[in-house]
Amino acid sequence: MKRLFTIAFVVGLLAVVLAATLWPLPQHLRYRSITSVPADGGRQEEFVIHWPEDRIARPGENASSLPAAAAVGAAVLEDSAGRRVSAELFRLRDTEDNVIGVAGRLAGTGGAIADPGRSATNWLLVIPGRGALFLAQSDVQDTTVREGIAAEGSLALPPAQAAAFWTDRPRIRITAPAPAGDGAATTGKVLRGTSEFAGLRGSFIETWDLEEVNADGSTRGRILLSTITVGDN
Amino acid sequence: MARALVVVLGLVLGILTGTGLVLGNPLAWFRGLPPLPADLAPAKAYRWDNYRGIEGGVADLLGLGRRNPGIALLDPALPHVRIGIVVLPAGEGAPAALAVKVSAIAEDNSLWRAQLGTHDYWSIVWPGEGSVFANAYSNYWAVARDAFFAGIVGGDRDLMAPSYAVTAPPPLGEPAGVTGASGRYAGFTGEIRELLYLAPLNSERDQPDWAIAIKANPPPVETR
Numbered sequence: 001m002k003r004l005f006t007i008a009f010v011v012g013l014l015a016v017v018l019a020a021t022l023w024p025l026p027q028h029l030r031y032r033s034i035t036s037v038p039a040d041g042g043r044q045e046e047f048v049i050h051w052p053e054d055r056i057a058r059p060g061e062n063a064s065s066l067p068a069a070a071a072v073g074a075a076v077l078e079d080s081a082g083r084r085v086s087a088e089l090f091r092l093r094d095t096e097d098n099v100i101g102v103a104g105r106l107a108g109t110g111g112a113i114a115d116p117g118r119s120a121t122n123w124l125l126v127i128p129g130r131g132a133l134f135l136a137q138s139d140v141q142d143t144t145v146r147e148g149i150a151a152e153g154s155l156a157l158p159p160a161q162a163a164a165f166w167t168d169r170p171r172i173r174i175t176a177p178a179p180a181g182d183g184a185a186t187t188g189k190v191l192r193g194t195s196e197f198a199g200l201r202g203s204f205i206e207t208w209d210l211e212e213v214n215a216d217g218s219t220r221g222r223i224l225l226s227t228i229t230v231g232d233n
Numbered sequence: 234m235a236r237a238l239v240v241v242l243g244l245v246l247g248i249l250t251g252t253g254l255v256l257g258n259p260l261a262w263f264r265g266l267p268p269l270p271a272d273l274a275p276a277k278a279y280r281w282d283n284y285r286g287i288e289g290g291v292a293d294l295l296g297l298g299r300r301n302p303g304i305a306l307l308d309p310a311l312p313h314v315r316i317g318i319v320v321l322p323a324g325e326g327a328p329a330a331l332a333v334k335v336s337a338i339a340e341d342n343s344l345w346r347a348q349l350g351t352h353d354y355w356s357i358v359w360p361g362e363g364s365v366f367a368n369a370y371s372n373y374w375a376v377a378r379d380a381f382f383a384g385i386v387g388g389d390r391d392l393m394a395p396s397y398a399v400t401a402p403p404p405l406g407e408p409a410g411v412t413g414a415s416g417r418y419a420g421f422t423g424e425i426r427e428l429l430y431l432a433p434l435n436s437e438r439d440q441p442d443w444a445i446a447i448k449a450n451p452p453p454v455e456t457r
Contacts, residue, residue, distance in 0.1 A: 004236060005243040012247020013254075020255045020344040026296040026313045027340050056316060058283050059304055075318045077331040083361035085331045087318045089285070091308060099308040102316045104333030104356050111361025112416035120415045122364050124356035128314050128337040132354045134366035136414040192412050194352070194368050 030129030031098045033196075042202060042228045047125060048093040049103060049223040051161060056089040056102065067150060068218035074156035076147040083110030086145035088158065090223075092125055101127035107144040119144050121174070121206070123225060131195025133227070135204050137188035138176040160221060163213045174206040190229050202229035249385065255344060256378040275325050276428055276444035281334065284317030291377045294338060294349045313338040321357065321445065332357040339370060341404040347374045348404050353427070355445075356414075363416025365449060367425040369409050372401040376429065390434050396444075400426045411449045423449025 035045045057063060057072035066072065073089040085108040092101040104124040114120040119142045123135040148155040159165045175188040188204040204227040212220040286306045292298040293313070300307075306314055314337050321330040336351040350372035358364040376397050383392040403409050413421030430442040 001236070001239055005239045008240045008243025009247040009250070012244040012249075013251040014247075015244075016248055016251025016255060020251075023344060024296065025340075025342050025344075026294070026338045028313060028337065029310045031310065056285050056306070058285065058318070075320075075331060077320065077329060077360060079328055079360045081361065085358045085360045087331050087333050087358075089316055089318065089333065091306075091311075098310070100310050102306075102311065102314060102335055104316070104318075104335065106331065106333060106356050106358045106364065108358045108360060108364065108415070112363055113358070113361060114415075120364070122356050122358065122366065122414050124333055124335065124354055124366065126314070126316075126335045126337060126354050128310060129340070132335075132352075132368060134356070134412060134414070136364070136366075191366065191414060192408075194354075194407060194409075198407050 028128035031094060031096075031100050033130065034094050034096060038228060042230045043200070044226070044228050046095050046227070047103070047225040048095060048097070049090045049225075050093070051090075051158075051221055051223065052218070053220075054091040054093070054099075056091060058089075065152070067155065068214065068216040069157050069162040070148065070150075070155040071145070071158045071161055072156075074145045074158060076145050076154075076156060078147070081110065083113070084108065084144050084146075086156070086158075088145060088156075092127065101125060101130075107139065109142055109144055114138060114142075118142055118176070123204075123206070125225070131193055131197045133193045133197050133200075134191045135188065135225070135227070136191055137174075137204070137206065139174050140172070140176050143174055160208050160210075161219055163217045163219055166210045166213070166219065170210045172208050174208055175204070190227055193229070197229075199232045200229040201232045202227060204228070252381060253385075256381055258345065258347070274426075274446040274448040276426070276446040277321050277324060278430075278442060278444045279319050279321050280440070281317055281319055281443055282440045284315050286311065286315035287313060287336075287338070289315055289336060289351065291349070291373065291380065294342065294351070294373060294377075315351075328359055328362065330357050330359045336371070339404065343404075346404075348372060349374045349377055350399070350401065352403070355425070357447075359416075361416075363418035364414040365411050365418050365421065365423075365447070366414055367411045367447065369400050369425050369427065370403040371399040371427055371429075373397075373399060373429075376431075390431075393431060396428050396430045398426065399429050411447055413449060418449065420452040421449040422452070423447060 055073040061072040078084040092103040107121040125133040146157040190202040207224045209222040287293040319332045323329040355367040411423035428444040
């Protein structure tokens with residue numbers, strides 16, 4: 001009996017040792033990175049977001065119950081001086097339309113952040129199998145999400161989702177082309193990366209493309225983030 | 234019957250002893266990731282209840298977590314990711330801030346090296362003030378270890394600390410910290426720490442509370 005207990009004990013012990021050694025801890029699915037090399041050097045990679053379908057709804061949110069111009073997965077914070085900050089959550093795609101990660105867009109207005117009538121935007125791109133990219137820019141205009149009030153409660157109203165935003169243009173470059181105003185503005189910069197993107201810096205351009213205006217006044221479209229990075233020496 | 238009982242008893246004791254040895258293994262003392270001190274700057278408490286993706290518990294970190302269809306991200310590349318919008322309260326001379334936090338289970342986790350954590354990414358904007366990005370590695374090994382030993386003695390929560398400093402050096406030594414992005418914080422660099430507060434026993438809340446501390450300094454002044 002004592003010998004049987006000892007054998008069973010050792011087997012249990014070994015089972016744990018084996019499990020701790022061989023246990024398949026979570027790994028992320030990684031798609032092939034689609035990069036190219038521009039003529040003047042660097043590493044070019046484009047990321048795509050489709051609205052409204054790539055918006056990540058927060059728990060309990062239902063896009064079908066919202067007015068046409070309202071969005072899920074967004075929040076607005078405004079102080080008493082009218083300086084506004086908005087946050088939006090998206091799925092992030094590569095140029096072959098694979099969902100490769102998630103993205104957060106934070107835009108702010110006023111004070112030290114942006115010149116009057118404009119906003120500044122930070123993009124947080126997280127590709128689980130590859131790392132993260134931190135992007136910052138001044139915008140050509142105020143692109144923050146507005147807050148509206150309806151019977152259902154407060155609504156998040158992103159400018160691009162309303163047909164009125166697209167009066168006579170199917171495409172708009174959001175990234176400011178050059179620094180302006182008091183020097184707070186900056187063109188699109190890749191500030192830093194992690195893991196596979198560690199040590200990279202560079203520039204990026206954010207572009208919004210209108211694809212469809214729906215009968216209810218809402219829109220469908222595409223956000224394109226085109227990055228060019230080089231190693232940080 | 235008696236022989237079967239002895240075998241089961243031996244196996245159970247062997248498994249419990251083995252698990253205890255793994256969780257308290259001596260290698261962890263040499264290769265583990267001790268938490269960094271959380272007193273770099275005043276910590277701001279926040280809640281991260283409104284999220285999509287994984288719950289972030291030990292089961293998720295081991296790949297055993299159940300996917301809640303109302304919350305999980307169902308895309309093939311996103312089963313081990315958590316994302317949410319966080320409001321950081323005002324205080325210490327700073328206004329309230331809006332932030333996006335993303336956590337992805339670290340692929341470099343290792344049970345023998347006492348590494349069971351997530352890579353965390355922050356983007357934070359203070360209205361009218363400025364914005365920063367931050368990244369850190371959070372190691373939940375101590376939480377898992379204490380929960381296991383508390384479970385062995387019948388779920389005695391006294392064996393668990395009320396809070397855990399989860400920020401630890403990244404496993405592969407890659408850069409972590411704070412990078413100023415815009416406004417007053419453009420060009421700043423610094424460090425980030427996070428604390429996890431377990432939900433009190435018998436509390437209506439099933440989610441833990443969190444706190445974040447950020448210490449960032451302006452870029453050095455260049456002299457001519």
